[in-house]
Amino acid sequence: MRPKITIVGAGNVGATTAHWLAERELGDIVLVDIPQTEGMPKGKALDLMQAGPIVGYNTRLIGTTDYEPTANSDIVVITAGVPRKPGMSREDLVNVNANIIRDVISKAVPLSPNAIYIVVTNPLDTMTYLAYKLSGLPRERVIGQAGILDSARMRTFIAMELDVAVENVQAMVLGGHGDEMVPMVRFTTVAGIPISMLLPKEKIDAIVDRTRKGGGEIVSLLKTGSAYYAPGAAVAQMVEAILKDQKLIVPCSVYLQGEYGLHDICFGVPVKLGRKGVEQIIELPLNEEERAMLERSVQLIRNTMAALQPA
Ligand SMILES: NC(=O)c1ccc[n+]([C@@H]2O[C@H](COP(=O)([O-])OP(=O)(O)OC[C@H]3O[C@@H](n4cnc5c(N)ncnc54)[C@H](O)[C@@H]3O)[C@@H](O)[C@H]2O)c1
Ligand SMILES: O=C(O)C[C@H](O)C(=O)O
DSSP: OOOOOEEESHHHHHHHHHHHHHHHHHHHHEEEOOOGGGTHHHHHHHHHOOOHHTTTTOEEEEEEEGGGGGOSSSSSEEEEEEEEOOOOGGGGGGGHHHHHHHHHHHHHHHHHHOOOOEOOOHHHHHHHHHHHHHHHOGGGGGOOHHHHHEEEEHHHHHHHTTOOOOGGOOOOOSSSSTTEEEEEEOOOTTTTTEEGGOHHHHHHHHHHHHHHHHHHHHHHHHHSSSOOHHHHHHHHHHHHHTTTOOOEEEEEEEEESGEEEEOEEEEEEEEEETTTEEEEOOOOOOOHHHHHHHHHHHHHHHHHHHHHOOO
């Protein structure tokens, strides 16, 4: 049987994720949204299927406003939620999106108790934490997407600065998916060459700053919402790594139980993704400066978690 991938939220990120995934022929896709959207998820699913004969893929897509067709999914991607507008932080979305996560988890998990859940809704680390707690699932099966996107932004900016192929650039952004995220300059290389040998400190600092504010840069350009092409591609990479059991090492937000000295928080760290979800958490030795940045990122998430109102 073909794997079943459910995407909850058929908006910009959800539909774009479906697009990237359909092309990869990883499994059947179910796009779900709320009843108020009426035919929208069905329309997008049908439209994407009709691109198949042209592009050359055979992915089956279903659009729906009820959860029945999602039953027994292998993967459930949660993109349901409100995006920010210019002038807002991701953290401003905490309570409106917490209610959406509560709704989604209560409907999706009973029908797909064995699925791996990928959370995309912002503020990412707090929504992943809420999904993990409400679902009752093991931590390796509730994973937040952020680090792949943030690292991709950093890789893009470095490739632009050096005029080299993006594939040559390796970067790892850890920590929370907020403006206090932690780009790991020490572990950033171009064709294996440390970035510090290729760019002066001021240029590296400017790239780090632009990476941290990368989501906000897109929001201020789009004006009506936030990024979706790169976020959707990041989710598709996670889905592929899981379904193909790739053992891919990428940064993701996961519930920590002592790793990096942290407890009871979802936080972006390097993980190994395979068919069981998070199969390993990799602990990097941090220097004093990196540890201090990490602590600031932790504090921002803890403040957001403290702002969560009860259901
Ligand atoms: N983690 C990341 O890297 C990342 C990247 C981009 C966007 N995001 C976040 O993803 C979320 C979605 O962004 P978007 O641009 O797709 O927004 P969007 O408004 O285009 O789409 C959101 C969709 O969610 C649906 N929805 C709302 N409540 C729902 C519910 N209870 N059940 C099912 N569907 C529901 C809406 O009807 C809408 O179609 C936002 O919170 C945004 O901040 C995160
Ligand atoms: O910036 C946002 O609000 C959306 C997303 O988290 C992003 O980084 O693009």
